[in-house]
Amino acid sequence: MLENKVNSTHSKSTGLPRKRFYRARAHSNPLSDSHFPVPVAPSHVDYSLHYPQLFPSSDEAGSCKKIQFADIGCGFGGLLISLSTLFPDTLMIGMELRDKVTEYVKERILALRVTNPGQYQNISVVRTNSMKYIPNYFEKAQLSKMFFLFPDPHFKEKNHRRRVISPFLLDEYAYALEVGGIIYTITDVEELGDWMKACLENHPMFEALTSEEVEADPVTKLLSSATEEGQKVDRNGGQTFRAIYRRIAPSL
């Protein structure tokens, strides 16, 4: 019975999970109290659970590599999957608040690992509220890239504090990013694009990448092409607004 159910949610031809069985609401309230487990500290994150092939047992912690890329609000995981083959030696994690979507990404990664042996071992997903629990997952200066792709716009001024890019949350992102680390943001909502740009511009620990640097970065093309949201915007001929900034040491 159970086995039957698991199989039926996956496509017979590709073995990938089918989205129609993982329908979820488009938005989730980041302010509500959470009911999922959160690691007490970054040292409690069990890498063997996320990357079983790279970390065979949970005892061998310490000397091993750490997660370097974080996709905040990873949605259905399109970016992670593209990045996985582009940076095969980098550990990355997607963070998503909606439980069903997280479940979908989990299944998708597992299926990809089965159909492509040896690949996709460096990506994983976790259900969490990254606006609250970033310090529980990452140590200071652990990350080299953070992605915020097509976040919820939260148009009402009353709800601006729910936006994932905000002046105060940038403090925490600056803490998790190493100096020189890059924060990528993209949206199809002009108002939100302006807001994210303004937040980053006014923050003393971030500086904008020059347009040459943006062009030279292989990741920037993926921002709109790899994600499900990006493809949708593209299909509808919509505009996107990017803001890509580098973490710098604050001037004293």
Added chain:
Amino acid sequence: MEDIYEEPNKDTEVAPALIAVHPTQNSVALAIGSDLRVFNLIGGCAVSLVENSGGALHKDSIRAIRYGASGKLFVSAGDDKLVKIWSTESWHCISTVCSEKRVTAVAISNDGSYVCFADKFGVVWVVDVDVEGLDGNQASANKKAAPMLSHYCSIITSLEFSPDGQFFVSADRDFKIRVTVFPKKPLDGAHEIQSFALGHTEFVSCLASVYTQEFPHGFLVSGSGDSTVRLWDISSGSLLDTCDIRDKAGPSEFKGIEEECCSAVTDLCTIPDSTLVAVAVQSLQGIILLRCDLSARTLNVAKVVSIKGDTFIPTSLATSVSSGLLWMVTGASNLGDLESPSLARVRVISDFKKTSPDVVQQGPTVLEDDETPGGEKLLKKLQGRVSIDEKVFSTAAEALKTSMSKLLIKKQYSTERREFRKRGRNDKKLKQ
């Protein structure tokens, strides 16, 4: 059917009594409900507060009171969203700052030039204190606070400056302690996070710092609802030692029956000129003294000082730098009893110097009422009356327990209840 899922009626909110002592013990302040009571120990008389900046006194429960390190300033704030800055010379209110939300914690920078306060939304605000306004007669215009940092929508329980003034520490009910570099221009925000001190598994209720001449930068001590007191390195945020006080707390007949939350640490206070930390615990009649070995980086129970007689479970602790006395208060407002709507009882412990590891017998002693500095006059002012009916104590202790768990412990809903609340959602309807 729906009724079983409805919240029980919200009781009138109870506020625990708070105490603060001037650094050189010039005065003692006590807050109970919206009432702020101050006693001048030098003159041996009660102080009447003067509100000449036009506003009124506090209208709702006071949640935080504090003296500045220099003793010139005193701050009080609470549920009425007002932060009042007082001069301790004249006890005039020199400034009233309006907060958008209820205030949960306050701190004054070591040099006395900034007042920081935290609101219920987890935002810490900063106001610069006009030092000239202190001496001048005209009360400075009511100031506006600037947001400095934020814990994302988590109630902040405690704010503290590191002993060297370099860092600003904030603790919240999401088990988190954040150490931020205190900037030169705090009005522009404090963006550089030095570290997070993570390890508590319940809300963090209180912070204190321990320092000596050998370790001038000091260490951080935190108390939590997980019944532990932890010692941290401030700069790296690393956990140095954990001291579980559960075994020491609570009368033995309750052990095992009481829920875990009942041995939550309610307040911490470092004893000046020593490495002792006094700990107040919900359900313990007295205090636990912890000894902090700064070179070995350990924290151990030195002694449990129990208070005989009344059911005295301290709700707040305070010391002055000069006297070596530990002031304690227990009490609560809004007890719902018409005869005694609120309770405040003050006790003092002295002789901490004798608590050396070798001399276990002699220890700190709890002073009798007539030995308390200020004597009966002080008790009359701070407690409102000299003698207190025994029955009130247990009511107060009970009320405090519920108020604290309501405020800080996250509500746990059963799976059924969560599903029930989602019943109207579109994605749930699909299944049927």
